[in-house]
Amino acid sequence: MPQPNKKPPWILGVDAGGTYTRAVLATMDGRVRGLGFADGANFQGCGVRTAQKQIESAIQAAMKAGRIGKAQVACAAYGISGADREKDFDTVAEFLAPVNPAERFVLSNDTTLALRAGTQDGVGVACIAGTGSNTMGFNAAGDHIKVGGFGGYSGDYGSSFNLTKKAVVAAMKEWDGRGPKTLLTPLLCEALGVEEICDIIEYEFWDNHRPLPLNKYTPLLFDAANAGDKMALKILRETGRQCGDDALSCLRRLFPDRSEAVHVVLGGSIYQKGSNSTMVDTLKARVKRFYPNAVITRLHDEPVTGALLLAADLCAGKTAPKKLQTALRRGVAELVSKRKV
Numbered sequence: 576m577p578q579p580n581k582k583p584p585w586i587l588g589v590d591a592g593g594t595y596t597r598a599v600l601a602t603m604d605g606r607v608r609g610l611g612f613a614d615g616a617n618f619q620g621c622g623v624r625t626a627q628k629q630i631e632s633a634i635q636a637a638m639k640a641g642r643i644g645k646a647q648v649a650c651a652a653y654g655i656s657g658a659d660r661e662k663d664f665d666t667v668a669e670f671l672a673p674v675n676p677a678e679r680f681v682l683s684n685d686t687t688l689a690l691r692a693g694t695q696d697g698v699g700v701a702c703i704a705g706t707g708s709n710t711m712g713f714n715a716a717g718d719h720i721k722v723g724g725f726g727g728y729s730g731d732y733g734s735s736f737n738l739t740k741k742a743v744v745a746a747m748k749e750w751d752g753r754g755p756k757t758l759l760t761p762l763l764c765e766a767l768g769v770e771e772i773c774d775i776i777e778y779e780f781w782d783n784h785r786p787l788p789l790n791k792y793t794p795l796l797f798d799a800a801n802a803g804d805k806m807a808l809k810i811l812r813e814t815g816r817q818c819g820d821d822a823l824s825c826l827r828r829l830f831p832d833r834s835e836a837v838h839v840v841l842g843g844s845i846y847q848k849g850s851n852s853t854m855v856d857t858l859k860a861r862v863k864r865f866y867p868n869a870v871i872t873r874l875h876d877e878p879v880t881g882a883l884l885l886a887a888d889l890c891a892g893k894t895a896p897k898k899l900q901t902a903l904r905r906g907v908a909e910l911v912s913k914r915k916v
Contacts, residue, residue: 584649586890587637587677588882591630592656592685597879599634599907600641600648603890607883609641610914615706617656619663623670626657629658636913638676645802651677652885654688654878654899656707659724665764681889685774686724686842690882692904693840693874695884700825702734702818702858705843710818712825720825732817733854734792738810742796743789745806746772754794757806758799766792793845800851808853810870815857822862824882826869833866842874878905 583603590597597618599611613633618626630653653675658667668682685841686709690701700712708731709724723729731737746763747820748754750772759773767787769775799807822839830837839862841847846855859871883903887895895903 584890585643585647586883587634587648587651588879588884589630589633589651589653590651590688590879590882591626591633591875592878593620596629596633597702598630598637599879599883599888599910600637601813601903603649603887603899603904605902605906607903607910608828609637610641610910611636611638612908612914615656617659618670619697623666626655626667627670627674630671634674634676634677637898640726644720645676648676649679650886650890651675651680651895652882653680653682654685654836654882655682655725656685658684659709659721660681670910671879679824679889681885683885684709684711684721684724685878686721687873688714688878688885689837689842690840690881691884692876692878693872694838695897697888699838699840700822700829701840701842702733702822702846703843704735704841704845706735706817706881708732708737708818708843710821710825712829714829718829720828722821726874730817732821733814733843735793735845737787737827738796738814738845739792741810741814742792742799742807743772743775745810746809749806755806758802758804759795759807762795762799763792766795784908794850797850800853811851811853812857815854816861818854819858819861823865824860826862826866830866834868835866836868836870837866839869839871840874841871842878847873877907877911880904883907 588599593615596613598611601607611633611823613629616626616629639908655667658664686701686703691697698715702773703709710722712720742759746760749757749760778787862869
């Protein structure tokens with residue numbers, strides 16, 4: 576007796592970063608619909624309750640847009656910024672439980688999403704440089720290495736905060752005679768609305784405390800580099816070497832065969848949108864020196880695509896077929912582009 580056709584299960588992918596959260600729904604036959612947005616959900620910076628609220632808001636928005644009910648979601652994957660230690664994963668799992676609609680789900684750091692989105696199988700190393708920075712890798716055996724990702728305590732090389740702080744220090748050194756003249760000084764003074772760069776300390780005064788959103792001013796560093804400023808270029812080169820060393824730390828432990836064509840994915844706003852290539856070029860040269868066949872690419876897909884692909888892997892019980900991956904990538908790109916219009 577012929578069996579009735581079963582509808583393909585729905586899957587959910589969530590990218591919860593430090594700046595924004597995105598959730599997207601799709602079916603296991605490649606139909607993508609339902610995209611939800613919310614603010615950042617790194618519990619280390621915004622608190623557990625706020626992180627939970629933002630993730631729930633993004634999921635609900637995606638379900639409303641896709642006209643999907645909670646009971647229809649078979650598998651989900653979450654990439655959560657701030658999920659770095661085992662303690663962090665325990666915390667995230669606890670506050671995620673009440674808002675997760677799927678019986679089966681996988682939880683990872685959001686850096687894992689970039690690696691999955693930038694490869695066909697999630698094998699390789701991902702370097703993230705955006706609001707924060709992180710480096711993470713997986714080999715074919717499933718071994719996992721993480722480098723950095725703990726803010727200033729672990730260097731935070733390449734993050735927008737790290738880069739802008741270096742730019743401010745360079746301007747300060749010009750002002751007090753420790754360093755050479757740099758375009759960073761007038762650019763920062765104008766942007767910050769101060770007469771002299773030393774006046775930046777007034778933002779920290781007790782009676783006038785206005786924490787500086789340093790990540791907002793990172794484009795000035797790239798502007799100065801594009802104008803040929805030596806200090807700006809030096810900062811980008813030094814940071815590129817530091818980020819390259821982070822990648823190499825993962826590569827050496829996960830991929831001992833240096834002739835292997837390992838994938839290295841560069842994600843985050845700094846790598847993907849930075850208007851000067853000096854930092855990326857330096858990172859590539861550093862990695863290629865020791866891994867000449869490494870395949871180093873900037874992430875083109877949206878990070879939430881990685882979450883959706885991880886959910887598809889979970890639902891399939893193996894790496895999702897290439898045809899399905901292609902459909903999911905295309906579908907997410909189309910939804911995001913429509914949202915941006």
